[in-house]
Amino acid sequence: MALTLDALRAAAPAALLPGLCVVCRDWCRRSLCEPCLQRFAPQKSRCAGCARVMPQPVARCGECTRQASAFACCIAGTDYTAPWDRLITGFKFHQKAELAVALSELVLRALERTPARKVVFASTMDVYAAEDRVHRETDQPAPVNAYGLSKLLGETLLAYATRTNDRLSGVALRFANAFGPGETNPHLIPDALARMRDRSQPEIRMGYLGATRDFIHVADIADAAVAALFQDTGRFEVFNVASSIPTPVRHVVDTLRRLVGDPRPIVEDQKQFRKFDRPSLSADTDKLRSTLGWAPKWSLEDGLRDLVERTAGEARSA
Ligand SMILES: [Zn+2]
Numbered sequence: 001m002a003l004t005l006d007a008l009r010a011a012a013p014a015a016l017l018p019g020l021c022v023v024c025r026d027w028c029r030r031s032l033c034e035p036c037l038q039r040f041a042p043q044k045s046r047c048a049g050c051a052r053v054m055p056q057p058v059a060r061c062g063e064c065t066r067q068a069s070a071f072a073c074c075i076a077g078t079d080y081t082a083p084w085d086r087l088i089t090g091f092k093f094h095q096k097a098e099l100a101v102a103l104s105e106l107v108l109r110a111l112e113r114t115p116a117r118k119v120v121f122a123s124t125m126d127v128y129a130a131e132d133r134v135h136r137e138t139d140q141p142a143p144v145n146a147y148g149l150s151k152l153l154g155e156t157l158l159a160y161a162t163r164t165n166d167r168l169s170g171v172a173l174r175f176a177n178a179f180g181p182g183e184t185n186p187h188l189i190p191d192a193l194a195r196m197r198d199r200s201q202p203e204i205r206m207g208y209l210g211a212t213r214d215f216i217h218v219a220d221i222a223d224a225a226v227a228a229l230f231q232d233t234g235r236f237e238v239f240n241v242a243s244s245i246p247t248p249v250r251h252v253v254d255t256l257r258r259l260v261g262d263p264r265p266i267v268e269d270q271k272q273f274r275k276f277d278r279p280s281l282s283a284d285t286d287k288l289r290s291t292l293g294w295a296p297k298w299s300l301e302d303g304l305r306d307l308v309e310r311t312a313g314e315a316r317s318a
């Protein structure tokens with residue numbers, strides 16, 4: 001068998017090949033050198049509930065006791081200080097996907113010091129090729145954007161960690177287009193709702209509406225994460241989390257307009273067209289349904305109605 005670079009990387013993604021430390025740019029075996037880890041990510045005593053730095057390790061700090069955390073446990077790879085803040089900005093906003101390896105290693109290193117047994121990794125459908133067909137977990141991943149690539153690297157690192165750490169098992173959940181309360185990014189649905197609140201124009205101007213997406217409610221995603229965490233899934237598995245219903249973006253905006261009761265026409269504005277990677281997104285969820293007994297409880301219509309009611313409630317109490 002010919003020993004190709006790809007084969008070598010697949011066999012030992014982080015241990016064999018030398019590279020440059022992402023902090024000091026010196027040669028090292030991993031993406032972070034030991035002196036930089038010692039200097040910039042020293043081990044610290046933390047609160048197990050929120051990961052705040054404490055004089056000694058505690059199960060619950062004063063703050064966690066006063067206000068119950070949404071998390072049973074919190075693990076921090078490092079504090080959000082230099083040089084990590086600069087690297088995270090580069091990773092999130094400047095297409096530096098290669099930093100996913102170093103940043104994931106920080107978290108995996110922190111995991112080695114905790115009694116954690118299982119990691120559920122939030123991945124994405126963007127790991128799949130931009131092909132107009134239903135995606136299954138057995139498809140060869142072929143991301144076409146830095147986000148998908150960084151998530152695929154994260155999946156690979158988690159799989160590697162479960163192979164090299166006997167105590168650890170892992171699940172990667174590949175999410176379709178999440179929607180529901182608490183959205184912090186200006187994605188399609190919050191954007192459309194904001195435009196419908198603004199009645200200063202005679203029409204609702206939107207970007208490209210011709211794409212097809214798979215919308216899955218955050219509550220169904222949370223159900224899948226809980227099922228993946230508490231059920232036995234072996235050492236490492238990957239699951240799609242999706243509605244499996246390909247939905248035209250135009251249909252979503254139309255439904256929102258009907259639920260809001262906005263009589264204005266929807267106009268596709270070419271000036272608002274953004275570069276996008278895939279014409280359609282649809283995923284098969286047979287594996288998740290048959291292995292974990294999961295099924296989505298929220299239809300798109302019910303989820304959108306709930307969002308519109310919440311938005312109206314927030315507007316009234318504002
Ligand atoms: Zn270094």
Ligand SMILES: [Zn+2]
Nearest residue numbers: 047050061064
């Ligand atoms: Zn705490």
